[in-house]
Amino acid sequence: MPPYLKKLLLIYSFIYSTIFIASAQDYQISLLTCDPGEELYSAFGHSAVRVLDRETGQDLVFNYGTFDFNTPFFYVKFTQRTLDYILSVTTYERFLMEYHYNERDVREQILDLNPTQSADMVRFLQINQLPENRAYRYDFFYDNCSTRIRDMMESVLGKSLKWNDDPAAEEKTYRNLIDEYVYAMPWADFGIDLALGSVIDRKASEWQKQFLPDYVEAAFATATIEGDGPTRPLVKEERTILEFADGEGDGSLFNPYLLFWLVAIVFLLITYFGYKKQRLLIGFDVTLFAVLGVLGLVIVMLWFFTFHSQTKYNWNILWAFPPHLVLVYGLLQAKPAVWVRKYLMFALIMADAAIVFWILGWQSFHPSIVPLLLVLILRTNFLYYNLDKFKKIRAGN
Incomplete structure (x- = not known):
């Protein structure tokens, strides 16, 4: 794609999201959790934020998990961890099209935010989506599409957000958590264990486990909001958007x-x-x-x-x-x-x-x-x- 077209698309995306933010008054904010895919890059699932403007009907998804394949020296930067990920915005319909095509389940948790909290959440996303802010240095464990959403919730809601972690939750290391997702991919599992060092063999707290989308979803399900009236669950409604039959595992003997x-x-x-x-x-x-x-x-x-x-x-x-x-x-x-x-x-x-x-x-x-x-x-x-x-x-x- 020519450079000038990329710039036009960036400008259009920014104007589009800005107009949406400015005009909306009544928002519905949701966490979207997408099941793992068959490729290694999608094996751990995905998280995104849905913002529905009830007044205009505009329906957008803010996605912290995108990057540009046309980045110079893409694979070198990816290997060295010098590749930036970006916050992108797309329509809810287009977002679902990709997951429907790849037959990956998508679930939604609608958040029980008051109007001020919803507006603050959208404003936070708007600022993050500015061209000078949208890029960030991706880190699989500490700064990814899921941790960004968790951190946004804590930044916007502050002390009123209570995670209510289960004190009896099973202790797991970072390596244990990864193994849950790549066990059925033996060569990927071997490669990850070969490449990653002893630093991932330490225990992960419940909060730290939220680098994985499934654990963010579980944390949202038990979290509560306090201080603006009676204590209430963070999530007021859960629903399945896309659901497919479980695929057959890889039964290859070459492992x-x-x-x-x-x-x-x-x-x-x-x-x-x-x-x-x-x-x-x-x-x-x-x-x-x-x-x-x-x-x-x-x-x-x-x-x-x-x-x-x-x-x-x-x-x-x-x-x-x-x-x-x-x-x-x-x-x-x-x-x-x-x-x-x-x-x-x-x-x-x-x-x-x-x-x-x-x-x-x-x-x-x-x-x-x-x-x-x-x-x-x-x-x-x-x-x-x-x-x-x-x-x-x-x-x-």
Whole structure:
């Protein structure tokens, strides 16, 4: 789209929403909660705010979860957390069209606000929708489409808003909360557990759980408003807007659990065969440590070279370690240097340390890496004690 058309659309959107705000007197404010989709970016659901002008009939949805795919270096910025999300405005009808097309349930909670609170809420959204305010630096846990709505409610209603958290609610870490949504997506689940560090293994309070749309919806359902008359529930009416039959889960057998256990079985067999035939079959180890080294580079990049706070202190690096690539070089030499055996012992200790970190609860690793850790322990032991004794041949020879 040409730049001038983008500017015209922005101006039109701003004027349209401004006229709507200025002319309306009687508002109905609702929280819209949308069920998760099938893609990873939509796997956690979505929240938006509906503003219905009862006098004019204009019906808008304010959406904090949009971004521009045409942003220069989009994927680089997304990876580094330098991509801005924006508050956009669309009609209620167009908003529902997207979710109807993708067959995602949408529920509405109509809020029991007095006229002043409703007007303040709309004014808050109007100010946020100004071109100089509409962009914000997205953070999945702390600043997203759901937390923005929660924070708006607290800003507008102040101390009159009471969340009424359940004191008996189940304690969950941030990782537990994520797992609830990606359990049926095993590769996504593995990737998230690989990329995110120990910082997400701390407990999330009920308030902090509201980074997820379902938890915002649940918090709204029990919240109350006090101080402007009798205490009343924040939500006066709940209704389902769109509802579809539950889709069938992905029954694919190609998942990290099966793959990594197959890898473990292969390495168990080649270790047994190698011991019997007095061969190292070093090609398998070269492949293994090359893959783990590359994964380690990804962890280092996310830890040290992005602005994501959740990728810090990632102890997956104990087993997916970048210097494993140096070990690959050492193993490929006709006569391995002395340091190679020392490094093998170091890699063994690192793999053992990963298990200790896991047991002590310092970081929860993805369960599928168990066979990989066993392979690391097995092969580093085997190579350490037999590197100078057995024939060093590559796999397939």
